[in-house]
Amino acid sequence: MGKRVVVGTATDWDSERRLTAIARQALSVPARTALAESQIEADTTVLDYGCGRGDDIRALSELGVQVRGWDPVYFPHGERDPSDVVLLTYVLNVIEDSEERARALRQAWDLTKRVLIVSTRLDWERRRVVGEEFSDGVLTSRKTFQHLFAVHELRRYVQETTKARCVSAVPGIIYAFRRDSDRLAYLARRIIPDEKWQESHDPTSAVSAIVAFAEQRGRSPKSEEMPEHILDSLGNLKHKELQRLIRAAVDSQQVREGAKRSTLNTLLFLALELFNGRGRFSSLPVAVQFDIRAFFTSYTEACRRADRLLLKLRDDSYVRAAMRGSRAGKLTPTSLYVHQRAIDQIPTVLRLYEHCAAIAAGRPATWNIVKLQHEGRGVSWLDYLDFDADPHPRLTSSYTVDLATLKTRFTSYLRCEDRPLLHRKQEFLAPEDPDAAKYWRLTRAETRAGLYANPGLIRTEQGWEAELRRCGRQLRGHRLIRRREE
Template sequence: MVQEGWSSDRRLTAISRSGLSVPARQAVLDEQIRPEYSVLDYGCGRGEDVRALQRMGCAAVGWDPFYQPNVRLEPAPVVLLTYVLNVIEDPAERRRTLQHAWELAGTVLVVSARLTWEKSKVNGEQFGDGLLTRRKTFQHLYGASELRAYVEEVTGVRAVSASPGIVYTFKNDTARLSYLARRIIADDQWLASSDTTSAITALIDHVERRGRPPRLEEMPLTTAQLLGHLRPAEIHRLVRASADPTKVEDSAKRSTLNTLLFLAVELFNGRGPFTSLPLTVQLDIRAFFSSYKEACQRADRLLLKLRDDTYIRGAMNASSVGKLTPTALYVHRRAMERMPTVLRLYEHCASIAAGRPQAWTLAKLFHRGRTVSWLDYPEFDSDPHPRLLTSYQVDLGTLETSHHSYGNRDNRPLLHRKHEFLHPDDPDTAKYRRLTDAEVRAGLYARPHLIGTENGWESELARCGRALRGHRLIRVSG
């Protein structure tokens, strides 16, 4: 990142903020940044991320050619390259910068860049492969899949889209697959243990949720120490005597399907050897499959089914969750794990290819082609008819993405029949269904072509002499 010959004034692109940047926050949430890992922010600007991470207990340092040029550059387990590539106007220098960041990363490189949907926020004229702004700063805006492909090309390894405009690249398969496993298979939460009795309770709870006894090295350290005196045969005896067989059987089926989902996604993103898999996944394979080969073959067949429109439509019809329309299935994020495995695979593949947005409420899976949209209704839980704020769409065939914001529109789309997006067991389903039934009886759905937007819905409420008070429908006079 040499300053000679610049056509743009890059220091002006370094903005001030009060907390973590979006990419750094994502890396913290994804456990790529932890207190035990040192972090190098390469191109740190004014250093806000460095200071925020230091306050969180991380050993973080930052280097920047303008603001922090005298910091000694040394490798670190985690390297952040956030909003740097998009401000470099020289493609050759851009590539060298990414290569150097990759060389400095010991475990993972976190790369972020501004995306093409932000073009309306950038006022400038064409310059090279980007825009030169009035402030003499440069911006090369990336497509979400373009950024991932560029990082893969330069580093020579497969990358994962953590979120739109944020890409993780790992130095080894073990780290990459551990990250994928956390995204796909719910992280095992162990009950706290303070004595042998509570440790046994935690063990039984784990077996009922995972479908198999754990190995000692899978347990939290305290639990492992409290149960370390027990032989494997004694642990199996405790499990047989205390665990609910029905719960264990149901969890074993769920763990089997989760493992197939993980292996199918792993193939989509590059499958590694058995020994590179996270330990818990290895043990699930040994417990629920005859061999790794058999598990992979079944996962491969699952992935092939994504190409079959008839099979996908059948899975949508059979799904116990979601609202099925003539074009797509809509599912609330709380119900995603209750979809058929092939539909969960559908959504996961799109998220890894181009990133799942940080804020979303519903996933929309199209019947034909393979396109996924994530829709954000921030007031879904509190508003009986929440308004759409943003949508982000990924076409798995072309990897093209699109983003739309509705926050400033006067007549936004809104939702009806909220219970249909949830699983029947969801605690809010009954309340939402009661509201829908009352609205149907009041005649509010008699003209469905009018009620999809705010203005149309308000006019129908007025026509029927009704108003909403929370999730209750009331009569109004006049």
């Protein structure tokens, strides 16, 4: 954005928006997120609206993406054609005039055919922005302006301006979908992973791939779900013969487990859909439609059961009982802590709890432990450095969402001299996790050595190191050994 004179409450000043367009060596976080979540693909048309110096344009072009850009300073003659995806990357936060800010958002939305991806800087960055309070933001010494959005403020602002149902991808990045079907397809992918079909080159390998699908999903696939290479490999095999081969090859117990898993995933999706705005049956992803037809008597019945699940999320006693009955995670007097690898092993109502917070306020890009409070409704995603490699990983960041108010809090521990650390890592995992036994052995050795005699002293790095010295021990990987004399 260009230079503009703005009349403030006390003085006039020049806004040098062009100085906020930083040079990047790699894709911006919003563009990387959109690629990772398949919002941008090779056949997607992309418009970078307010593209600054054009670094995302160059990087996406190198990946084979059809991308154009426009910027009033750096690319004033760039094409502004309607595109599948429109990127509005760190633009709204540098516009000091609230009416112009809303106008820029509406213009970007008008050019959006499928999804508008809006990103801004967030209010937890305030310490890094040096300047004076001005209007609804900060005027820096470089004469640039920053309106730092709260996470819930950004989602509400985009939703109210575009009149579209929005989803928080990660904190500070909002997806506004033009069609309900695209929004619901995105939500479904966050809950129900896309099937990974086996390669096939003949009828035998094609049948094997279909059997694997049936055991995983709990039902046979429809032709609309099968990739072209599977259909081609089946050749002239008749439908009845195919069904006979499937019935003869499947493990019936695995099919039953797959059906249960698909039923619960469908309920979770429909409950989350209601939380974010429920669409028509025809707008649901095709695979979800087939699951509903296979595992429920009707869409109405499936929605009714999903609604009951969402209501249970408000019941403190039910949530606490679910936490006590969870086969994965560490339960404390106030919360359940679960590792990312075990999140699918907790009760469905608790998975819904975590997903609701993620959709409302964004799940951070990096985390490995989630904390679900049962006193009130709050979710925290914690990122411990090198969880698998470090026997007692250090906490690097915490991101918390209060579901009652949708207010968020982010804390970085990177510069902390005495960081919190983790003990008894196996407690956060599912019992069958391949690393659980190794972590158990370390915990037993540390207990026998007396390292847990003073729990209050070992919560941080310095206290833990002091207890190791007191007990004459040191760690070598996940083994506890006697400390060598120094």
